[in-house]
Amino acid sequence: MLVRRKKWITQCAKLTASVALLATGLGFAMQADASKGLVAMSQSGMENEWRVVNTKEMEKAWKDAGYDFVWTNANQDPAKQLSDVQDLLARKPKVLIIEPVEYEPAAPVPALAKRAGVPLIVADRALPGTPGKDGYISLLTISxxxxxxxxxxxxxxxxxxxxxxxxxxxxxxxxxxxxxxxxxxxxxxxxxxxxxxxxxxxxxxxxxxxxxxxxxxxxxxxxxxxxxxxxxxxxxxxxxxxxxxxxxxxxxxxxxxxxxxxxxxxxxxxxxxxxxxxxxxxxxPPTFGAQAVKVFEQSQAGKPVPPVSYSDKKxxxxxxxxxxxxxxxxxxxxxxxxxxxx
CATH class of the missing domain: 3.40.50.2300 (Response regulator)
Structure with missing residues (x-):
């Protein structure tokens, strides 16, 4: 009888541990579900250290703000960047950020984002159109x-x-x-x-x-x-x-x-x-992440957003x-x- 009782206690302990582990897993799932949503970025390339820091800072800023973050590397190819943009928009992100490879080839991006119902922020390099009017929220750049x-x-x-x-x-x-x-x-x-x-x-x-x-x-x-x-x-x-x-x-x-x-x-x-x-x-300066988060959340709250924001430099x-x-x-x-x- 005592042996059976010990086995029963052991089984209960294992069951309790399993339930606790499951609860922990559910907790992680709940935390993941609690994300503010997916943010997508089309990066022009990773050809130098500036781009590496630029991408890492952008990712950190959005994750710190509670969003999931994905990005693609166009490898300095305008055609690949348009393909990347289409793939990212298909994932229905909360917002798309693009750092264009070149000016004119990136012209279709605002219309693509508008058709997908995804807000657009342009960073670093400009593309055709007027920031705040022609299909994108704002341009974050350097003069x-x-x-x-x-x-x-x-x-x-x-x-x-x-x-x-x-x-x-x-x-x-x-x-x-x-x-x-x-x-x-x-x-x-x-x-x-x-x-x-x-x-x-x-x-x-x-x-x-x-x-x-x-x-x-x-x-x-x-x-x-x-x-x-x-x-x-x-x-x-x-x-x-x-x-x-x-x-x-x-x-x-x-x-x-x-x-x-x-x-x-x-x-x-x-x-x-x-x-x-x-x-x-x-x-x-390669740091546009904090600006991007601020601009997007202000826009979503219906607050005025500057069409162009410039970074300081030394x-x-x-x-x-x-x-x-x-x-x-x-x-x-x-x-x-x-x-x-x-």
């Missing part, structure tokens, strides 16, 4: 035209020091041809250089915002433009600049030392300035000891954050 103006002003200052007046021949390694930031940054560069006809951009090459692209473009440039024929190179990203610097060092083109300009404020870009190879870089150079100290401080901040960019 790339302002970035181009800032880069150009440093170019003017440094070439004036070098040549005694604002003149010189420059090469330009651009980002993805046709992408909104490239078009806008070129506009900013042009608006400043138009005031100094002695400064000319004599050749350009699409480096696709990548180190390898920057290296290849620069190698081709150096073969076409020997020492003494150019005064510097403008790169649309620090990754391109670092790739280009590899080619410059391999070719022993010390004539270009100090006359490279970048964009993004990456750790490697900052080190290139401290080492005397680069003159200047300006931040391109400039970096080593033209003075104080500016050099700012770079060193920024590198410490990046190391503490465990990231190498922005």
């Amino acid at each position: 790339y035209e302002d970035t181009g103006e800032r880069v150009a002003k440093d170019v003017v200052a440094q070439l004036t020091k070098k040549n005694g007046k604002p003149e010189g021949k420059l090469l330009h390694v651009t980002g993805n041809t046709g992408a909104a930031p490239v078009l806008e940054e070129q506009k900013g560069l042009g608006s400043v250089f138009a005031k100094y006809p002695g400064i000319k951009l004599i050749a350009k090459c699409d480096g696709k915002y990548s180190r390898e692209g920057g290296r290849k473009c620069t190698e081709d440039f150096l073969q076409s433009f020997p020492k003494g024929s150019i005064d510097g190179i403008v790169f649309d990203s620090d990754d391109e600049m670092i790739g280009g610097l590899t080619a410059i060092k391999a070719a022993n083109r010390t004539d270009l030392k100090g006359y490279l300009w970048g964009k993004d404020g990456t750790a490697d870009g900052l080190h290139a300035i401290l080492d005397g190879w680069a003159s200047y870089t300006v931040q391109t 400039e970096f150079d080593a033209h003075t000891p104080e500016h050099r100290a700012l770079i060193e401080q920024r590198l410490k901040e990046l190391k503490a954050m465990g990231v190498g960019c922005c």
Whole structure:
């Protein structure tokens, strides 16, 4: 009798544990069901560290806000991005976020989202249409035209020091041809250089915002433009600049030392300035996640939303000891954050 009672107690204990485990599982299911819904993102690519941080920050912001999050990688292919968008819309997310590969090819996206009944937020690069009106809630971006103006002003200052007046021949390694930031940054560069006809951009090459692209473009440039024929190179990203610097060092083109300009404020870009190879870089913050959550939830609550929101940025150079100290401080901040960019 005692043996049977012990077996019965053991079986009850196992049953209780099973019920508890089931309840725990149901609890997890209830927590999952309690999600505010699915958020989908079409990322243009993951070709550099900026994009990696950009994607991770977007995912963290939405998950911290209580949403599930999925994303796709277009691998810099506009056609693939449209296919990705259609697949994501088929999942009926609460909101779709797109960071376009290129400006014009992304034009169908607002209509696709509207047809699917899914709100749309555009981040980083623009697409055709008016934010807040033509099928999307808002554009979260950086003023790339302002970035181009800032880069150009440093170019003017440094070439004036070098040549005694604002003149010189420059090469330009651009980002993805046709992408909104490239078009806008070129506009900013042009608006400043138009005031100094002695400064000319004599050749350009699409480096696709990548180190390898920057290296290849620069190698081709150096073969076409020997020492003494150019005064510097403008790169649309620090990754391109670092790739280009590899080619410059391999070719022993010390004539270009100090006359490279970048964009993004990456750790490697900052080190290139401290080492005397680069003159200047300006931040391109990759953090749009918190803005996206805020814009979406305000819109859903019927509150007014700014059609365009711009991120703040900082400039970096080593033209003075104080500016050099700012770079060193920024590198410490990046190391503490465990990231190498922005």
